[in-house]
């Protein structure tokens with residue numbers, strides 16, 4: 175902490191430089207408007223009832239009141255003597271920043287409308303963009319609502335076609351976060367998409383996150399407004415990601431369930447067993463990012479956790495092997511590989527506070543359509559009772575339990591763990607014997623070697639619709 179002053183000075187300089195050139199001058203500035211220039215979502219709900227009900231309870235609707243965000247934003251503010259306030263709030267309460275209601279970061283000066291976070295009349299009065307990342311939006315509040323239609327007519331407001339709204343670049347304004355001082359890219363969902371296969375195929379964020387299709391575009395015919403014409407496709411506004419924790423905590427079981435469905439469609443597992451004569455089993459578990467248009471996981475990846483749990487048990491219930499199991503305090507055992515980003519602070523030590531990050535120590539997240547292979551090896555003891563069952567699960571949670579305990583107190587919130595994919599395999603004696611007999615007739619091997627014959631029971635999840 176002795177370099178705190180130096181750090182603050184650097185942050186101050188950084189924010190000054192950021193404000194002066196790195197985000198173009200055309201970007202809407204803090205304090206440029208008042209919150210009364212924006213309409214509250216309830217007004218839009220009068221005619222856009224279905225869209226309103228999809229947005230209400232989604233992460234965008236709680237981006238400011240999200241208790242996890244509020245605690246972290248307060249910590250960042252404390253660590254930097256308030257210099258991060260405008261930076262964080264610009265994406266989490268854009269109207270609050272434009273209306274000059276931040277700082278303070280605790281939300282005590284926010285108007286009611288600003289507490290609605292990323293809302294209708296914010297997104298639909300964005301008239302342009304000054305680039306990617308760090309909330310580079312250009313906002314023009316007023317009667318014109320920009321959207322995807324070129325032939326739209328409304329009795330209550332003017333309409334205008336905006337190509338930006340139909341492209342990933344709209345989302346990219348906020349879904350890339352660059353450290354305001356040292357330029358380190360701390361969140362890179364847009365960049366991951368841009369550099370991956372989906373951008374080349376023309377699949378936008380909207381194609382997966384604003385249609386009923388979870389992993390690709392799927393049409394949703396209907397009306398955009400009660401009195402509007404019937405159209406071939408209306409974009410849905412649930413914009414669901416992987417967050418089943420905060421959505422449920424703040425009262426939307428619907429959005430939480432949708433997040434679970436999305437996580438269950440994101441990856442596939444493929445398991446291959448081999449064994450030597452000493453009953454040493456080698457499992458190669460292939461994990462494929464089959465459904466996400468960016469790396470898996472993405473977003474706040476120094477916090478999000480995805481990992482494999484492998485448990486082998488003999489027929490008497492005796493544990494033979496385990497990895498990735500949660501202990502009584504909610505921590506994942508040290509041996510497990512966790513797919514996430516590890517950031518380094520100024521001393522090179524790992525930190526989960528991205529505002530203090532200066533470098534990336536490691537990042538093993540899975541690229542879109544990439545397959546990674548994890549190897550697990552264990553020995554089946556001689557006294558084991560066959561068949562041996564092996565359960566393999568790919569699991570996800572929005573935050574480590576100890577971070578949530580640290581912020582809110584021990585036992586206040588339990589972070590849900592979602593099983594994205596699971597597979598169950600049986601290693602059975604009869605298979606081993608028959609296969610051993612084929613290979614090495616007449617040889618009596620004590621404890622019999624086996625050749626990786628397994629019976630696989632795959633719990634395939636029916637893909638349900640998320641919309």
Ligand code: HEC
Pocket residue numbers: 213214217218219220221222294295298319320321322323324325326327328329330331333334335397398399400401402403405
């Ligand atoms: C009195 C009814 C009414 C209210 C209130 C209303 N709208 Fe509309 N809006 C419509 C109708 C009707 C359409 C045309 C639908 C169509 O073309 O399919 C429309 C179209 C739109 C479009 C599409 C524009 C385009 O060109 O793509 C957007 C965006 C929009 N409204 C946003 C809003 C927002 C944001 C609010 C609240 C601030 C709002 N509306 C309030 C009736 C209303």
Ligand code: HEC
Pocket residue numbers: 215218219222225226227229230234292293294295297298321322323339340341344380384398399407408409410411
């Ligand atoms: C995160 C920004 C965002 C928020 C918040 C948001 N919208 Fe949209 N909305 C969009 C985008 C982007 C599209 C167009 C998607 C496309 O064409 O690819 C859209 C499309 C629309 C349309 C055209 C019909 C359709 O759905 O295709 C209407 C009407 C609309 N939104 C109204 C609303 C209303 C009302 C709210 C609040 C309840 C709202 N939007 C909240 C970004 C947003």
Ligand code: HEC
Pocket residue numbers: 233234236237238240243264265266268292309344345346347348349379380383384413414415416417418433473
């Ligand atoms: C004004 C900035 C802004 C824009 C523009 C924006 N988002 Fe977001 N988005 C956020 C913030 C902030 C959150 C996180 C809210 C929270 O954590 O409480 C979020 C959350 C999300 C989530 C939920 C993530 C999870 O973990 O479940 C998804 C999915 C998402 N946005 C998709 C989109 C898409 C698709 C677009 C473009 C159509 C878009 N966003 C445009 C700021 C924005």
Ligand code: HEC
Pocket residue numbers: 342345346349363364365367368372377378379380381382383388389390414415416417436437439440465466467468469470471472473474478
């Ligand atoms: C091919 C479909 C697809 C495309 C395209 C896509 N996503 Fe996703 N997205 C997913 C799936 C599946 C998940 C759930 C797995 C995960 O968390 O990564 C997800 C998760 C997310 C999350 C939550 C991540 C977390 O774990 O906290 C955010 C935020 C998000 N997407 C934003 C975006 C943005 C922004 C774009 C465009 C730049 C985009 N997505 C493009 C399918 C897609």
Ligand code: HEC
Pocket residue numbers: 240242243244246247248250258261262263264265266307308309347348349350351352415417420472473474475529572
């Ligand atoms: C450029 C826009 C942007 C800025 C600036 C930004 N965020 Fe976010 N924040 C997001 C988006 C987008 C998400 C959702 C990503 C995801 O779901 O993984 C998010 C998610 C979060 C979450 C996770 C919430 C949850 O419920 O899981 C926390 C906590 C958070 N941000 C804190 C902060 C803090 C603290 C700052 C300032 C130091 C900050 N953010 C600055 C865009 C931003």
